[in-house]
Amino acid sequence: MNDRMALADLAGRYAAAVDGRDAAGLTALLAPDAELVQPPALVRRGQDAVVTGAEAIVATVLGATAHLLSTHHAVHQQVLDVDGDTAAGQTYCTAHHVYRDRDGALRDNALAIRYQDRYRRVGGRWLLARRELVVDFGSDNPVTVPGA
Template identity: 45%
Template sequence: MEPADTLAVTMLAARYAHSVDRRDATRLASLLTPEVVLVLPPELNGADAPSELTGRKEVVDSVLKSVSRFVATRHVLEQQTLEMISRNGARGEAYCTAHHIYSRDGGHRDARIAIRYQDTFARDGDTWLFSRRELVVDFIEDVPVTLPAPPGPAV
């Protein structure tokens, strides 16, 4: 891949994570092709087999609904591999540790999920977009966490 394409696709993954963590539907939708496909593994969809969501609206609505029950989320991107498959297409894999903070028993816990996103990208003019994201779960751990105290009243 050309360096400019590599940077654009790398930033696309970062913008996706940021949009999910900020619950920004408009920005998240802008990162996806109209016919995007999101494949969720059984570990995340509550079924016995992977499920597919198709179309920008369905994907955005589903992703934001799934994170809405958490106090906070943080998707930390790690290494990413990329390869061109055509002038306007690429594929790659990105590692991510997804933190999902929730309340339980008067405290908070973090359901940490080690994810590999297996991605396909499409170029639309000068812009790269996700055309397919398939999530692979490597492992899940659930640990207690301490959240900072809310700021006190201004003096």
């Protein structure tokens, strides 16, 4: 698989692991010393905007989505610059977060996001070395979820 296809696959697998609440799968996509940079508006009180280490990132990401009924991350285009065993890129995504409001109605907090990514090839596999989340805009709408 060429580098660009492998990096696109990595972005898709990251989204699928988050949506599937797959801690082991998500951990396998991150360099052990990876960094996650969150926008200040999304950082919970007492937490740091920069999370370092694969296990800490997985705990942060899955912890932030644990209260949601479901998530759906749709990965769109990527812009990539590959240089040997490192790469940098920007991955566009729409992130849907389905939750119940105070009245029990289902709502979707949808965010248009971009990940500013840095990648490193380790043992022949591309891994995320740094992921910075940028939120461009959002909306919050009522939704229907079959079987919910």
